Amino acid sequence: MTSGLKILCLLILLSSGIAPLHADWPGAWGLAQLGEALADAPEGRVAFTETRSVSYLDAPIVLSGYVLRQGNRLEKHIVSPIQESIVIDDTTVQVDTAEGEHHRFDINDHGLIKGLATALRATLIGDLKSLDSQFKVTLSGADSGWTLHLVPLDESVRKSLPGLTLAGAEGFVETIEIEGENGDLSIMTLQHSVP
């Protein structure tokens, strides 16, 4: 079910937003500096709200919960409106539903998921250069307010994921926008408690 895979890809990226980017950037600010900041990211738990606009719904669905990062392991726990937890590690995505169902997907199963997993890892370890092989990367703004725009190079991936945008101020990712098929749009807002 491609739509299932699609949302998993989205989730992988959503979770990547929890890495706070706080570092001092001397001199010219760019991808290298952003990467260094990401590599130095501490672990932690961050609350989020997400508005998910679906093309055929005239009001978005609003989700809330928290995300958690431990090493390479990322967790997204939706608390409302329906509980669900998604755990992403190096190779797999696992989903546990409120009804007790357990699902597991392999990241390598699908080009889309694999690409996004690469993006996630690259972001986590601060190796933003490796994104070049799968995304067209555009960084704009400055350390006080930056925007990282990613567009998949693979046409088939781009069809279900036209693009995604991470925006932050200084060390923190504040929003992640993910464009979906048919004009679907998911905007996740992270509520960092300032360290």
Add this chain to the structure above:
Amino acid sequence: MTLISDLNKGRLVAFVVLLVVMGGLSLLAISWIRVVTDMSFFLPAERTAQTQALTVGMQRPGSFIMIRVTGDDPIDLVQASDQITRTLRDHPGFAQVQNGRPFLSPHVQAYLMEHRYLLGPDIAPSAFSIHGLQESIADNIQRLSTVTGWAFRDIFPRDPTGRLRQVVSGLQWQEGPDRVAGIWQDAQGRALILARLHASAGDLSAQSVALDAIGQAVQQVGLTWEASGPGLFGLRASQRIQEDMTVLTSLAGGAVAVILFAAFRGLGPVLLAGVPVCLGILVGAMATQMLFGSVHGVALTFGAVLSGVAVDYPIHLMGLQQPGDTARTVARRISRPMIIGAGTTAVGLLALTQSSFPGLAQIGTLSAVGVVTALLCSLVFLPYLVGNRTRTPDPVYMQAIWHWLCQRSHLRARARIAVGILFVVAIGFAVQSNTPVWETDLSRLNVAQDEERRLDADLRRSFKLPDARQVLLIEGSDAQSVLDRQAIMLPLLDDAVAAGRLGRYFAAATILPSQERQRERQDILPGRSDLMGRLEAATRSLPVFAATFGPFMNDVRDQKNMQTLDADALANSPLGPFFLAPWPVPGGYAGIIALSPPIQLQDPRLTQDLVDLVQVAGQIIAEYRDQAVTLLSIGLGIGMAMLVLGLRHARRIIQVALPPVGAVVLTAMLLLAFHVQLNLFHILAFLLIASVGVDYSLFFPTVSNRNPVQVQTTSTQATAAYEFRSVTVCCITTVTVFGILSLSSIPVLSAIGMTVALGAGLSYLLTVFCAE
């Protein structure tokens, strides 16, 4: 090669005729004869619902294979299970492959979608009320917030009430073993995968392809695996039989060639000895095909084995050729005893054709026709091939042994006493043995090996699949009434499951409601404009416009007006492999509800239809055996009458009949004394012992040589030596061939081999001891 080197005109013609006839018949046999390998051999021609229930599982499409994969690392195992499953899903032989993760093949999903209101659980009458629609749509919008709900994002406009999910979750085959880390695993942490094939269990070539595909898929992940399933028993048995038979027939063929070569010192006799039997089997198989429309593999095998007595005929023809004899002279001389012997055998076999079991009747037809053909071939055709020159060497050693035997009549008298004592002792042991005479444990008739059956039982337990033994057998006037009766039972079965008296059940009615019920559901579905109005009212408080649900309204309209589904329609749909469709039986239809252990049903409305298939099979096998015994006794009686008519002298009759009858009884007693239980195949073995026994005693020389059947041509002592050699070579060949067969790993073949080898040997010894 002497056979070729001295071809004269007559032999050349005979040789060419032989090649043409055998070649032509073989081609005809290959193209025409249809060999059947299912269980029908064991079933009576008159099929009740109960007997059909035994085979329907093997014949219907959608057989399954249970796979168990063992790995050391739990995480690797989960990945391996997923990878194997993915690989197999791409294979065209499988209808569905599951390892515990939710999965529906696209075809099944599409079919369920297109018929979701006719199939599956009932629809609440309020489901299409404004309030009902509002509730279910609101719920499904909320579900879009979850990963699992998001999977339905694209079909939401088509199925906003989540009916498809409801139908899918009601599918029994989605349930199964316990899940660990999302995949099915057993208590020992081994991954379990269930592969559902398009083909039936009886389709052995499809089973073989599937098993190979599984082997390759598991090999890719480098783990160890085991598999079982209803079709694999047959596949493995046939592979084993093939391997066994290849080895054993080569061994036996080689041994017979060596024996014949040693006796006759020429390649000709070795090659010619097989001609009548081969011809007999070919003609017999074709006669069977003509009369029955097909030949069962088991009947072919045992018909061929029983025809094997005809190997003796060419041996006599060649072995009794004395200096100065032409083959035709010998044929004339031996025609009378040979016709009496073959006639006795053929009559005994013909009695089997009266059986109400087609399998037994086929064995009788094939072997009776085979024996008579081989007799005619040996007497009429073979003399031309053997030619006129004596090639067989004088039986020098045999003559010496024969002299020795003749001079020691006191030894034979003692031997007779010893046999008498052995007889009494064997009877004594047999009588006091508390082992039942007849085999009742069906599994021993089965060609499956114990470890295969244990693995199967173990896997069925792990997969929580029904045991093949106990089922609810529901009969009705037509397929519809069978489904209706099942539908009534479903709540009772649910109660039993809830109370822990039943593991699971699999019923056609769970997925396919009666057509009447389907029409009731169609009545619940509103018309298109009606539905439009209700959706507008229902979505007023929801963040979605009714116009979004165009595909939904189309589906409801289509399914409201579509032809209701019957069992045939579902059997031919992508759901077919998962559907236990009712099948036609005499006087109506029957259907099965398969049950998983524990099975402790108490409700009389359920237990009245509970059938123990092993018991049914046991009754059939017992009836089969009883019929074989009765028919063979009749055949034996007629055979005795043939002997009486043919031999006419009371003394000679006793002399000829005593050794084979004694050998059969003694063999049976010895088997029983050693706690071997008898089955159908032993009875067929007894028949073969009797036929070869009659042959031995007919051709065995009398010590005083006052043989009324014998036309004397040369000095009596020399003739006797030739006859003695001929019978001895026959016996050694038979004992060797069946002795080798007794080495088979297949219990049935080994039992036959041992019984015939023992019986033929005893028959020979009794003939020697009883000769005057």
